[in-house]
Amino acid sequence: MTHFTPRYEYRIFGLNEIDSIHKVLSQKGKAGAVRDISEIYFMTAGNDIHNIKIRNKRLDIKTLVQQDNGLEQWNPVEIGVFPLSNEAIKNDIFPALGVESPSLDRDKYSLKQFMQELILNDPDILVALTEKKRYAYNFNNCICEYVEVSINGALQKSIAIESENPELVKQAINELKIEEDFDNINYPKAIKRVLGLEIDYDINKFF
Amino acid sequence: MAKEELKIGEISKPRFEFRSFGQDFEEAAYLMGRLSTPVPRKVWERESDEIYIVSKTNDVNNTKIRDGKMDIKTFVTEVDGLEQWNPLMKGEFPISADILKNEVFTAFMVESPKFDKKEYTFDEFMEIINNHNDLQAVRVHKERYGYMVNNTICEVADVLINGAHIVSVNSESTEIEDIKKTIEDLELVGVENINYLQAIKRVIGWSNKELAN
Numbered sequence: 001m002t003h004f005t006p007r008y009e010y011r012i013f014g015l016n017e018i019d020s021i022h023k024v025l026s027q028k029g030k031a032g033a034v035r036d037i038s039e040i041y042f043m044t045a046g047n048d049i050h051n052i053k054i055r056n057k058r059l060d061i062k063t064l065v066q067q068d069n070g071l072e073q074w075n076p077v078e079i080g081v082f083p084l085s086n087e088a089i090k091n092d093i094f095p096a097l098g099v100e101s102p103s104l105d106r107d108k109y110s111l112k113q114f115m116q117e118l119i120l121n122d123p124d125i126l127v128a129l130t131e132k133k134r135y136a137y138n139f140n141n142c143i144c145e146y147v148e149v150s151i152n153g154a155l156q157k158s159i160a161i162e163s164e165n166p167e168l169v170k171q172a173i174n175e176l177k178i179e180e181d182f183d184n185i186n187y188p189k190a191i192k193r194v195l196g197l198e199i200d201y202d203i204n205k206f207f
Numbered sequence: 208m209a210k211e212e213l214k215i216g217e218i219s220k221p222r223f224e225f226r227s228f229g230q231d232f233e234e235a236a237y238l239m240g241r242l243s244t245p246v247p248r249k250v251w252e253r254e255s256d257e258i259y260i261v262s263k264t265n266d267v268n269n270t271k272i273r274d275g276k277m278d279i280k281t282f283v284t285e286v287d288g289l290e291q292w293n294p295l296m297k298g299e300f301p302i303s304a305d306i307l308k309n310e311v312f313t314a315f316m317v318e319s320p321k322f323d324k325k326e327y328t329f330d331e332f333m334e335i336i337n338n339h340n341d342l343q344a345v346r347v348h349k350e351r352y353g354y355m356v357n358n359t360i361c362e363v364a365d366v367l368i369n370g371a372h373i374v375s376v377n378s379e380s381t382e383i384e385d386i387k388k389t390i391e392d393l394e395l396v397g398v399e400n401i402n403y404l405q406a407i408k409r410v411i412g413w414s415n416k417e418l419a420n
Contacts, residue, residue: 013370015367015370015372043412120415126412127412128412150230151410152410152418153229153230153409153410153417154368154372154373154410154418155371155372155373156370156372193370194411195369195410195411195412196343196344196369199337
């Protein structure tokens with residue numbers, strides 16, 4: 001496993017209300033690469049602190065280390081590239097999902113075997129296929145991005161600000177004029193809302 | 208038999224329907240606008256907030272709540288890839304336990320909970336849904352733009368499923384051939400017919416199928 005230095009993260013999701021913030025970011029920030037990325041997220045109702053996803057057959061788990069002054073610090077851990085050992089699946093992935101590991105008959109699982117035999121038939125695990133178009137920016141010495149993300153085919157937009165220095169992130173939030181009514185929403189939380197894995201108590205205000 | 212003249216926004220005999228969902232129906236939307244006959248102003252743009260109740264064990268009854276009223280439609284038949292749905296029940300909250308048990312939960316095709324009260328308000332009903340493992344309430348916001356092509360009722364809609372955006376196009380009519388002609392004219396031949404229930408299940412991860420694009 002490879003360990004990285006955790007950064008403080010701030011991320012918001014929305015649709016058209018994100019556009020004006022992106023406009024400011026694109027004017028004030030230094031634009032970087034634009035990348036198209038496909039990822040598979042694994043979601044369970046009980047898990048709020050692990051961000052479990054596969055990109056290019058590589059499975060990573062980011063764990064929420066702390067929430068500090070509205071910012072979140074996540075620690076990314078690379079579990080490995082498929083085929084993955086049954087030890088990694090049993091000891092790392094299923095505990096992070098918060099559901100009981102099924103019996104594992106193979107020593108190693110290809111991505112297809114993992115999905116077909118262990119994930120897709122588990123009623124407690126939902127899969128979110130995401131397609132992201134990520135526009136990178138450097139702003140206020142923070143790593144920033146604007147993202148158009150399709151979650152199981154449905155579109156949301158997101159803006160993120162990250163740095164190892166939380167003060168720089170807060171400055172960037174102010175500079176970009178992000179209103180206080182935007183909550184810091186991480187990817188698992190945003191996906192859970194779309195999937196309905198969080199009970200929406202505001203639904204009664206719908207009428 | 209003479210064809211029924213469809214009037215958009217009014218009740219007719221059960222219609223067949225083609226509908227699809229995805230991100231990009233710009234060409235179909237453009238053609239719909241160009242080919243449409245004039246439609247009443249009241250259907251130019253319509254906006255609504257609805258709650259769909261989806262059930263893990265049911266794909267044939269479509270249950271939604273709009274303007275505080277429950278509306279259940281049931282799948283009748285499929286002809287040439289087009290679906291026909293009929294109204295099954297409409298009810299206004301508070302709803303009696305008898306109706307919930309015998310009509311609503313029967314339509315969900317899940318085990319009915321024990322009802323201790325004679326009738327249930329909307330909030331009480333939602334609490335039952337939230338506590339049921341096989342049912343889920345899904346927020347759906349619709350912005351619908353109405354058209355009439357080949358005497359079929361058409362629409363392009365911006366739809367938010369739990370806040371995430373998808374686009375829908377549809378054509379519905381009592382006359383199957385009129386819908387088929389419309390699918391051709393809108394260059395939607397080969398595009399999968401996806402109803403609301405299926406689209407919602409795909410977005411919330413209850414089905415592994417993808418939307419049309």
